[in-house]
Amino acid sequence: MDGGGAKAGLQFPVSRIGRYLKKGRYAQRVGTGAPVYLAAVLEYLAAEVLELAGNAARDNKKNRIIPRHVLLAIRNDEELGKLLAGVTIAHGGVLPNIHSVLLPKKAAERAEKAASATKSPKKAAAAKSPKK
Template identity: 45%
Template sequence: MAGGKGNVRKVSGKSKSKVISRSARAGLQLPVGRIHRLLKQRTTSTGRVGATAAVYSAAILEYLTAELLELAGNASKDLKATNAGEGVIPHIHRYLMEKKGQPQPGQMVAPPP
């Protein structure tokens, strides 16, 4: 680890380059490195998994997740029209609707002269 330098790597004393994750290289949102690690844990005693296997697995999982979310969104849109009592019914209290010239409850009214 390059203590405290973040995602910057020094290349033989020349300019510094940013570290690009395998997820970013593949254009995926799911973590390819984590999936690769988990695949290695699940295999036999040798634990050998190809580098592209993790990328392919991450792409499949991301595609299936996107499809599932799209179907769930469409279903929720379709069910939205069947909610009978949704929304807020407007209600203004009578106390707030009184005229400006009329006395409000609890106020002292001056007797007529």
């Protein structure tokens, strides 16, 4: 199996992946296209994670991607989050999340909502305009 990565335009090592597939005894025989396809899939996933992690680093005004950025990228993406749901990333931390019940309630906002919650728009307009 020659390194088919150059022909396929891949960066990931096709011959090494082919060697791992054979050595791992996943099947008695491994086709020539299998390592190329697997290398392409792995390269795509790596590029996707790196792009999202780079965006997370830029959002935090950093030039270097750290494990925290990788975690934020994975957990904030629906599909990657589902794929890597059971994965723990070392030094990644946790997603910032405060349950809405625990957030402080503002008394002014509640008073405004109660005043504006009248039965019909005509009554709300009449309540705002002063009567003569």
